[in-house]
Amino acid sequence: MARTLTINGTAHAVDLPDNVPLLWVLRDALHLTGTKYGCGVAACGACTVHIDGEAVRSCQVALGDVWGAVTTIEGIGTPGSVAVVQQAWIDHQVAQCGYCQSGQIMQAAALLAQNTAPTDDDIDEAMNGNLCRCGTYPRIRAAIHDAAKKLQEA
Amino acid sequence: MSRIGKIARRTFLFGAVAVTGGAAFGYYKMVETPPNPLTPDTGAALNAYVMIDASGITIVAPRAEMGQGVQTTLAALVAEELDVTLDQITVIHGPPAKAYFNQALLGNAIPVIDYQRKPWVHDAAEFVGNAAKFLNLQVTGGSTSTRDAYVKMRDAGAQARQMLIEAAAKRLNVAATDLRTETGMVIAPDGTSIPYTDLATDAAALPARNVTLRDPSDWKILGTSQPRTDMVAKSTGTATYGVDVRLPDMRFATVKMNPKRSGMRGFDASEALLMDGVEKIIDLGDGVAVVATNTWLAMQAAEAIVFDWEDATYPADTAAQFAVIEQAFDGAPNSTARDEGDVESVPAEITAEYRVPFLAHATMEPMTTTALYTGTALELWSPNQGPILVRDWCAKAVGLEPEQVTVHTTLMGGGFGRRGEYDFAVLAARVAREMPDTPVQVTWSREEDMRHDFYRPAAIARLSGTVQDGKAVMLSADVAAPSCSHQAMERWLGRAMGGPDNELVAGVYDQPYAIPNYRVRGYKADLDVPVGFWRSVGASYGGFFFDSFIDEMAHAAGRDPIEFRLELITPEHAPSAKVLETVRDMSNWNSPLPAGVGRGVAFTYSFGTPVAQVTEVRDTGRGIKIENVWIACDPGVALDPNNIKAQMMGGCIYGLTAAIHGEITHTNGEVDQFNFPDYDGLRMASCPQIEVNVLENAPHISGVGEPGTPPAAPALANALFSLTKQRPRSLPLWRDYSFV
Numbered sequence: 098m099a100r101t102l103t104i105n106g107t108a109h110a111v112d113l114p115d116n117v118p119l120l121w122v123l124r125d126a127l128h129l130t131g132t133k134y135g136c137g138v139a140a141c142g143a144c145t146v147h148i149d150g151e152a153v154r155s156c157q158v159a160l161g162d163v164w165g166a167v168t169t170i171e172g173i174g175t176p177g178s179v180a181v182v183q184q185a186w187i188d189h190q191v192a193q194c195g196y197c198q199s200g201q202i203m204q205a206a207a208l209l210a211q212n213t214a215p216t217d218d219d220i221d222e223a224m225n226g227n228l229c230r231c232g233t234y235p236r237i238r239a240a241i242h243d244a245a246k247k248l249q250e251a
Numbered sequence: 252m253s254r255i256g257k258i259a260r261r262t263f264l265f266g267a268v269a270v271t272g273g274a275a276f277g278y279y280k281m282v283e284t285p286p287n288p289l290t291p292d293t294g295a296a297l298n299a300y301v302m303i304d305a306s307g308i309t310i311v312a313p314r315a316e317m318g319q320g321v322q323t324t325l326a327a328l329v330a331e332e333l334d335v336t337l338d339q340i341t342v343i344h345g346p347p348a349k350a351y352f353n354q355a356l357l358g359n360a361i362p363v364i365d366y367q368r369k370p371w372v373h374d375a376a377e378f379v380g381n382a383a384k385f386l387n388l389q390v391t392g393g394s395t396s397t398r399d400a401y402v403k404m405r406d407a408g409a410q411a412r413q414m415l416i417e418a419a420a421k422r423l424n425v426a427a428t429d430l431r432t433e434t435g436m437v438i439a440p441d442g443t444s445i446p447y448t449d450l451a452t453d454a455a456a457l458p459a460r461n462v463t464l465r466d467p468s469d470w471k472i473l474g475t476s477q478p479r480t481d482m483v484a485k486s487t488g489t490a491t492y493g494v495d496v497r498l499p500d501m502r503f504a505t506v507k508m509n510p511k512r513s514g515m516r517g518f519d520a521s522e523a524l525l526m527d528g529v530e531k532i533i534d535l536g537d538g539v540a541v542v543a544t545n546t547w548l549a550m551q552a553a554e555a556i557v558f559d560w561e562d563a564t565y566p567a568d569t570a571a572q573f574a575v576i577e578q579a580f581d582g583a584p585n586s587t588a589r590d591e592g593d594v595e596s597v598p599a600e601i602t603a604e605y606r607v608p609f610l611a612h613a614t615m616e617p618m619t620t621t622a623l624y625t626g627t628a629l630e631l632w633s634p635n636q637g638p639i640l641v642r643d644w645c646a647k648a649v650g651l652e653p654e655q656v657t658v659h660t661t662l663m664g665g666g667f668g669r670r671g672e673y674d675f676a677v678l679a680a681r682v683a684r685e686m687p688d689t690p691v692q693v694t695w696s697r698e699e700d701m702r703h704d705f706y707r708p709a710a711i712a713r714l715s716g717t718v719q720d721g722k723a724v725m726l727s728a729d730v731a732a733p734s735c736s737h738q739a740m741e742r743w744l745g746r747a748m749g750g751p752d753n754e755l756v757a758g759v760y761d762q763p764y765a766i767p768n769y770r771v772r773g774y775k776a777d778l779d780v781p782v783g784f785w786r787s788v789g790a791s792y793g794g795f796f797f798d799s800f801i802d803e804m805a806h807a808a809g810r811d812p813i814e815f816r817l818e819l820i821t822p823e824h825a826p827s828a829k830v831l832e833t834v835r836d837m838s839n840w841n842s843p844l845p846a847g848v849g850r851g852v853a854f855t856y857s858f859g860t861p862v863a864q865v866t867e868v869r870d871t872g873r874g875i876k877i878e879n880v881w882i883a884c885d886p887g888v889a890l891d892p893n894n895i896k897a898q899m900m901g902g903c904i905y906g907l908t909a910a911i912h913g914e915i916t917h918t919n920g921e922v923d924q925f926n927f928p929d930y931d932g933l934r935m936a937s938c939p940q941i942e943v944n945v946l947e948n949a950p951h952i953s954g955v956g957e958p959g960t961p962p963a964a965p966a967l968a969n970a971l972f973s974l975t976k977q978r979p980r981s982l983p984l985w986r987d988y989s990f991v
Contacts, residue, residue, distance in 0.1 A: 131488020
């Protein structure tokens with residue numbers, strides 16, 4: 098049965114079984130490859146997207162259970178027009194291999210939407226589910242503080 | 252030549268490889284430049300590193316980008332001499348080719364301890380390194396990329412610039428010496444400017460000239476932190492990793508191979524075949540591939556297959572494996588890589604045994620390759636660290652010639668040494684052969700990746716030492732482990748390698764310590780658990796063994812740990828002493844320790860780069876927190892300080908992760924760990940604040956990708972000793988210490 102998902106403001110018809118996780122709908126059916134597979138068990142956060150603004154692990158949301166509008170990394174900014182949080186990532190030269198960073202950025206964006214001035218403890222709590230094997234955490238922290246400041250000034 | 256010949260006879264493993272590869276060819280072949288592999292459809296290739304057409308300038312950075320920033324730094328070497336800015340160029344990895352052989356990797360084979368090398372040894376190393384081209388060693392590893400490229404890629408930029416100037420001189424009918432260059436243009440005295448893009452074809456017809464490289468004091472790009480060329484793409488989800496390749500009509504597949512790393516008696520796929528969207532099940536002999544309409548479905552179907560696996564050929568559980576490693580001490584040493592004074596003449600006062608487990612690489616992007624087989628050609632999109640190995644072994648696996656295989660090396664979601672293997676590419680090629688003319692992407696599940704790695708070897712060290720008048724006068728270290736070099740060389744080159752393997756004792760034999768009686772012996776364990784190169788390789792455990800024991804000796808001597816080390820290091824290698832002094836000052840080492848706080852220092856010289864770290868831990872009452880790490884390193888020349896800091900930080904976190912959490916164990920021949928819940932890493936809340944200082948006192952440029960890792964474990968262990976008075980002698984630390 099074909100379903101229609103709203104992703105980054107655009108309606109997409111998807112003809113896949115209801116149990117296929119959103120992650121694989123995005124990546125393999127719609128070729129929105131910015132969202133990454135890392136573990137498949139909600140242990141790394143590489144697949145983080147927003148559903149109605151809430152950060153979720155798309156590897157754990159079945160297609161049939163998607164309850165709202167989906168936003169992926171491709172939806173918050175583009176190379177020619179980056180979001181404030183993405184600009185902070187660029188300014189702080191956060192990424193190394195970069196594979197986890199889509200998830201990190203989506204998690205940080207959700208945090209900043211709820212908390213305009215996160216403390217280090219807030220960042221610890223919000224970001225602890227996002228694994229980075231390259232060890233970019235210190236720069237992620239700095240980028241989140243910087244993005245918060247920029248968003249407040251805006 | 253005779254001196255080189257003598258070295259070659261005495262040489263260690265990579266040297267043996269160098270001789271095998273190089274001896275047959277003679278001097279001329281050794282120094283001959285391999286042909287330029289670039290044949291652009293439009294415009295022209297001025298040499299193997301610079302392509303220019305009407306649309307712009309492309310620089311080939313022929314080392315894999317796995318996060319270390321190498322594509323930016325290597326491109327900067329060319330750009331500096333070519334007079335272009337980094338935002339004017341496109342950087343690509345380029346094709347597999349002899350032209351991109353890694354001279355520095357084999358050059359490391361020279362059996363002279365790195366910090367003791369004199370200039371003639373560096374020259375000899377360069378010569379021996381030439382053998383890499385015969386062995387097709389275009390490999391990203393060993394922290395060699397900048398060391399290897401430092402002269403030759405600046406040369407490539409300078410030569411291309413000279414050719415462009417000469418082409419412009421002809422066109423303008425002026426003397427070449429009257430022309431200058433700036434931001435991709437040749438400029439005449441009257442202000443006329445011609446963009447490089449208009450000159451490329453003419454320039455490519457000219458011969459290459461000998462050029463003089465610019466003095467570092469004139470550098471505009473090198474030596475200054477640059478924005479990484481991949482940063483915007485990686486911050487917007489638009490970077491294409493191996494798993495992101497999408498081709499028309501592409502199928503998705505996964506594999507499930509024997510977790511006992513052996514053969515397969517049979518399998519029952521009847522349930523999997525009934526699953527909607529499963530297109531094909533392929534018998535691979537020691538496992539199967541499932542082809543489906545999406546990767547998840549392929550993984551689900553693979554899980555539904557019932558297998559009858561053959562047993563492991565190695566001892567089936569961890570205790571039995573460690574028993575084999577322990578037995579190695581009873582045999583003859585594989586190497587005595589250092590033997591100064593006479594350790595037997597000094598009675599040992601302190602003895603200790605240290606142990607470390609096997610470790611997985613656990614790159615964030617699991618193993619993957621996309622392949623298209625047509626019967627007469629094979630095209631591969633593969634995130635890999637050794638593209639010629641991938642090309643040749645995939646060709647062999649599908650019955651084609653290497654010339655019929657095209658390899659696109661994509662960005663990779665982490666490498667850490669794992670992608671220096673080619674198993675994942677060969678599996679994809681074999682799957683593609685079963686479905687001609689249809690591109691197929693084979694992606695491993697996290698579980699498959701974790702359980703089919705080539706692990707960092709487990710190892711045991713037995714150390715003894717003596718202090719007199721507050722100084723170390725004897726240190727004897729015996730290290731036993733399976734040899735990842737022997738295993739990997741056999742996989743890479745297809746023939747068994749014997750001889751001494753200095754990686755077994757890396758981080759132990761090669762440290763700049765003036766200890767009058769200092770002996771290090773390696774014992775190769777006859778253990779077939781698959782092992783491979785893991786970020787910093789032998790130094791990842793050798794650094795822990797050696798520096799922890801130095802700390803024990805400092806404690807036994809009743810000395811300050813930094814003063815104790817400095818006294819021994821200063822006479823051997825001044826730049827190493829300087830990094831220790833620097834972390835002492837950065838960490839305010841001499842300030843009194845508050846209650847509940849422990850402080851540890853560690854120092855490891857690896858891959859030509861001395862690195863010192865001070866780690867501070869605090870007992871929070873809810874567990875121990877690593878609060879701060881101060882790092883000082885000296886890569887000789889800091890081509891991109893901000894990137895070097897990122898590598899030091901990342902290398903340290905990789906080492907801390909392994910020290911606290913990392914452990915691969917076996918039961919019934921299978922790895923017990925499946926996924927991140929049982930192979931976790933440091934996370935935001937457990938990550939310390941890290942401050943890095945980059946020094947430039949060392950006389951030669953050296954790498955930065957790996958040297959940040961070895962001191963991480965001992966600095967933490969020494970801090971834990973300072974806090975708890977319990978000396979950690981085995982890893983992972985979570986077994987004996989409670990962390991927040």
